[in-house]
Amino acid sequence: MLNRACPASTGNGMPTFRNRLRFVRWDFQHYSRGAYTEGLSDAPRVLSVKAGQAIWKDQPLLGCGFGDIRQEITEWYTRNIPLLKGYEYLLPSNEFILYGAAGGLVAFCLFSIAVMAPFFMRGLRRSFAWIAFHLIAVAGFLYEIALETQYGVFIYAFLGCWLYVLLTREEQAVPDQDLPN
Secondary structure (H helix, E strand, C coil): HHHHHHHHHCCCCHHHHHHHHHHHHHHHHHHHHCCCCCCCCCHHHHHHHHHHHHHHHCCCCCCCCCCCCCHHHHHHHHHHHHCCCHHCCCCCCCCCHHHHHHHHHHHHHHHHHHHHHHHHHHCCCCHHHHHHHHHHHHHCCCCHHHCCCCCHHHHHHHHHHHHHHHHHHHHCCCCCCCCCC
């Protein structure tokens, strides 16, 4: 039933999507058996999340510090996955885990509040465009660290502010009134 209602959800609707799902599954199984292939992108992402979780677990309250996160990541990979090359050491591919590892529970909570606040803004929480924009952003934060790049910060901040201005301007617009001549 779900296959007919939403074929992309099961990977049967689009051949390229189905092939991508098969590749991700193959890459993960390949990695899980200890057979790592250099240059593939999915296994290093999974490893980066594991590294972030381990670093956060070691220093749960305040994290290791944003200035030391790369060094901690390098040490974790060297200790746990020595077959990886240095250029494959990734920061945790999840903004929430990155903030937890680097800034601990404090940074994780502050980041989560900041990211979730737009969903509760009076006057905007019923706007489809506002909610859709922020849902897409939060979904992206689950598998990318866009806020760690200038491009990601610009896109999120600029589009978020632009959308805010457009939507609040519409909300504050006063209907045209007949003015005396």
